[in-house]
Amino acid sequence: MFFVFFMKKYHSISVPSLEHLPNAAQDFLKKINQPSIVTLTGDLGAGKTTFVKEVCASLGVVDIVNSPTFSIVNEYQTKGGDPVFHMDLYRLKNIEEAIDIGLEDYLYRNNWCFIEWPGVAAPILPPEVIQIQIKNIDESARNILFL
16 A cells, blocks of 8 residues: 555645654644545554544534444534544454445545544445554654555
8 A cells, every 4th residue: 555655646744743743743734625535544553533622623523532443433513514534444344334334424424534443444435545654663653644
């Protein structure tokens, strides 16, 4: 999957520390500028959920944003009442389980949809999905690459 970044134009946001994450989230939203399906990959502890929390804060989400590792899908609301979906597919074993949780219903609602560990869902994700890869630089610095 990494080779995709060399074949298409990608964007890179450097995050030297957690204090810079709100600016990184705002930069990301300026470049995307519309509700999208966003997949996030990176090592355990790379900051996928932390980045989603900051993006949700910039979107005006009023709910507490936390990891959907055990619930698999969390739904949040913005100040304007729009839903934002946040998923963690790490525990799913195959595409059938992704379909069973109703993943396709979330994908075509024209709302923000953040999917951590999207691998099992790849066959049903639309081609226009925004792919984010978070790379650890050191203990606090990250590089966020996205298409």
